[in-house]
Amino acid sequence: MKKYRAALKVLSLSLVLSMFLAGCGAGKTPALSSQVNSSISGETVKIGVLAPTTGFMSTHGEAIKLGAQLAEELINKDGGIGGKKVQVVIEDDKSDPAVATEKAKQLINKDKVNFLIGTGSSAETLAVVPVAEQSKIPFIYSLDGECKTCALDDKSKKSKYIFASGPTPQMLLNNFLPSMMEKFGKKVYFVGSDYVFPHFMNDIAAKIVKNNGGQVVGSEFAPSETTDYSAIINRINKEKPDVLFLTLPGTAGTTFVKQARQFGIFDKMAVTGSATFDTEAYSAIGKISDGVYVVNRYTDLLDNPVNKTFVDAYKAKFKPENPIGPTASSGTYGVMLAIKAAVEKSGSIEADKVVIAMEGLKLNLPQGEVEIDAGNHIFNQHIYLMQIKNNDYQMVKDLGIAKHPDFEDCSVGK
């Protein structure tokens, strides 16, 4: 009995301690690496891919992995990047910022990649940004989120090697929210997962709502691993909002939506959100998200030749059961096409030359026209209002090309 009690005590102490420590983020300073990976390993361009295939961002991680594999295959079939073969090195960062830091360093120092792409949550991205910048490796992160392209020591300047492929909350919401309020009513309730991206998203959304004459009737956040949202759902029902705005990425969104539907939320208000109804999570949320309005940078139903090539190739290679989402298409495949274009434009794979080539680069990607902003390194891109219907993301309206204002709300270096 004694042995068992001792083991139980150790276990209990470590469990409780680890849960506290898990809350204390991962803002650790990375080791400096002064190596410059400008040498070509043979005739290959190596792209490091941080894909969270496990952890709460696993749906996006899987999409990143597949997007990268398809891009590698198609680009090489097409002659590679400037005649050189492209090779992707994919690592699982487990949706964990600490692991992301380690894997980024491993990709840079051991695998000697020329470029870094990927990462899932903002927490992971923020962990990798300083590593990439200090190692002088261009890093184009795949997912949308608040601006992270400002310099580590000066928020009004861009960081040299960091680029954002996905839209910021401002870009997504500036036209979307007024459209929703016009359609359904001015009372909005916000729910989000308790970490940096949902907080930023919901804060900005709240500002836009108020600036357009709306009323924020509630705003709350829950840990990503919450298994029971009933208390929150009850409060939402009490407040009777017109629009429910959810920022619950990954598995958190599935749990919430399943429970909310049982409480009749979907019948009582318009449900929308950011990152919650991601195409990548569609298999888990599935038909119960029918009717939900979504704003994003991509739907696989977009009608342009680049998208057609991508969708046909993706369907042939992976035979997906569910719609193809922005992370695979815009965040990964599109990003690799952007790297290819920039390398070919600059005639070199030296990081310093490529980043200059990327600034102002105009591209036709599966998501439509994109221009890489020279001022803030964010992809200026079309934003689409969509509705989930008939098992796909139907285009309702093209809200036009969005730009992000300078480095507003940049979360780097905080």
Next chain:
Amino acid sequence: MGFGIENVLNIITAIGVLAVVTVGLYIILGLMQVINMAHGDMVMLGAYSVVTFTKMGINYWLAALFSAFFVALVGAIVELCVVQFLYKTGNLSTMLATWGIGIVLQQTIKLIFGPQGEFVDVPVTSMINIMGIEYPAYRLILFLLCVVILVGIFFILKKTKAGLLVRTTMDNRIMAQAMGINTKNVYLFGFISGSALAGLAGALIAPITNISPLMGLDYVTKSFLVVISGGVDSMLSTIGGSFIIAGFQTFFNGFMGATNSWMTVLVIVIIALWVRPRGVFSKK
């Protein structure tokens, strides 16, 4: 504060669900002093099983039963092939072995189904009117099922011969052996029962939570907190522990943010363990 009926209902359904998820762990822990780190993953297996069975067209409730049987089978294989050799070598080895098995289960499911999660619909979508509040019928049914299951186990343990054998072995293995009880079989039975209950719990919570290969992690942590804070003296300890973890969390979440609620619960657990290290609801 206006603490409504719906908050009370939330609290009791949350307690019921956590108790049923934990009771499988409790049986294995209380009976064999085995810390089954694969417990959460067996819950996950139960959820995936019910998804598979319902996709085959089987009625949801039957599918839940089949899931329990399936996970019981997996539990039997685990006990016979791995765990039974480790009883004598102490807790660390069983913890490590079951942790490894948990990882194998997670990765196998991920290989078969992919990481993106599965979906199974609630068998009952209606709402019931209780004292003026509309509440989801399935949550209430789930709660009633939890009560039935817990009472059932209590009954089996206290009133049947099999239960007597289990309790005897739990009390004193050597004495039980001396009296001619085949404790090896009792242990096997215990592990199978614990696994079956984990599987059943997984099947029952599948419609109201996300189903992904790593979902077990959330439940194994909560289950361990339940047995640690409640104690392992009896089923009542498990229920008491569930009250502390799920009950308090839902209670606090009724008027505090979710993160703060969880932190408060953890602080309560630390204090409770300091005051009563064997668990709040244990005999000492």
